[in-house]
Amino acid sequence: MKFKEIKEHLSRYTVGIAGAGGLGSNCAVALARSGIGKLIIADFDIVEESNLNRQYFFVSQAGMKKTEALQANIAKINPGTHVETHDTMLNEKNIISVFKECHIIIEAFDSSEMKEIIAHTVMESLPDKVLVMGSGLAGFGNNNGIRERKIDDRLYICGDGESETGIDNPPLAPRVGIVANMQANIVVELLMKEKNEDHS
Amino acid sequence: MKITLNNRPEEFDADSISVSEMLEIKNFTFRMRIVKINGRLIKKEEYDNAIIRDGDDVQMLYLMSGG
Numbered sequence: 687m688k689f690k691e692i693k694e695h696l697s698r699y700t701v702g703i704a705g706a707g708g709l710g711s712n713c714a715v716a717l718a719r720s721g722i723g724k725l726i727i728a729d730f731d732i733v734e735e736s737n738l739n740r741q742y743f744f745v746s747q748a749g750m751k752k753t754e755a756l757q758a759n760i761a762k763i764n765p766g767t768h769v770e771t772h773d774t775m776l777n778e779k780n781i782i783s784v785f786k787e788c789h790i791i792i793e794a795f796d797s798s799e800m801k802e803i804i805a806h807t808v809m810e811s812l813p814d815k816v817l818v819m820g821s822g823l824a825g826f827g828n829n830n831g832i833r834e835r836k837i838d839d840r841l842y843i844c845g846d847g848e849s850e851t852g853i854d855n856p857p858l859a860p861r862v863g864i865v866a867n868m869q870a871n872i873v874v875e876l877l878m879k880e881k882n883e884d885h886s
Numbered sequence: 887m888k889i890t891l892n893n894r895p896e897e898f899d900a901d902s903i904s905v906s907e908m909l910e911i912k913n914f915t916f917r918m919r920i921v922k923i924n925g926r927l928i929k930k931e932e933y934d935n936a937i938i939r940d941g942d943d944v945q946m947l948y949l950m951s952g953g
Contacts, residue, residue, distance in 0.1 A: 802949050
């Protein structure tokens with residue numbers, strides 16, 4: 687299939703990005719490059735220079751809201767992808783309202799508490815959505831330990847499932863980027879499957 | 887009883903166990919996790935009462951910080 691056809695198909699879909707840090711910023715950019723029609727990006731944080739070892743921002747953007755900085759960067763890469771931003775801290779309630787029109791939601795939080803909250807909220811309150819999570823991406827090396835796990839039709843998890851971030855085990859661009867792009871790859875695969883099913 | 891835990895066969899010396907008991911036996915200590923029995927999501931407050939029986943398909947996933 688030609689890229690033009692892939693892009694045309696993906697332009698009909700909306701994907702939610704819960705968190706615009708290392709996973710969220712890189713995943714959003716990969717999806718925008720692929721031609722996703724709309725991204726709904728939620729984060730409460732601002733860009734700091736310490737983020738630049740892995741997040742899709744620039745030195746000149748330090749101090750900006752992450753949602754606005756990412757929206758600006760995506761506009762420079764693919765202005766065809768519409769970006770809706772929510773400069774807010776997500777919780778059990780607003781996860782439902784912010785992402786209700788999405789076809790698929792990317793979990794891209796830093797904290798494990800928030801990962802658990804979005805998993806439970808989406809599974810219980812957004813039963814028609816697929817959630818693609820990240821778990822285990824700190825450090826470097828061990829490429830082959832990073833994998834995709836399909837739990838069921840609505841839940842996928844990418845990562846090594848064990849390495850937790852800490853002062854002595856920081857998240858770095860290569861592994862964070864692998865997991866973020868793996869999440870984006872699942873989105874593209876699932877949405878393209880719908881095109882193939884339409885035609886069969 | 888024999889169950890499937892994270893897609894692998896697993897045996898326990900009991901006819902049934904609660905989720906809390908499984909976490910203890912398997913030494914699953916990390917706090918943030920997802921537990922599903924036959925596809926049904928088990929809430930934290932249900933761990934003591936949610937029962938795993940012979941033939942069940944159980945998924946136990948750790949959620950590690952970092953993103």
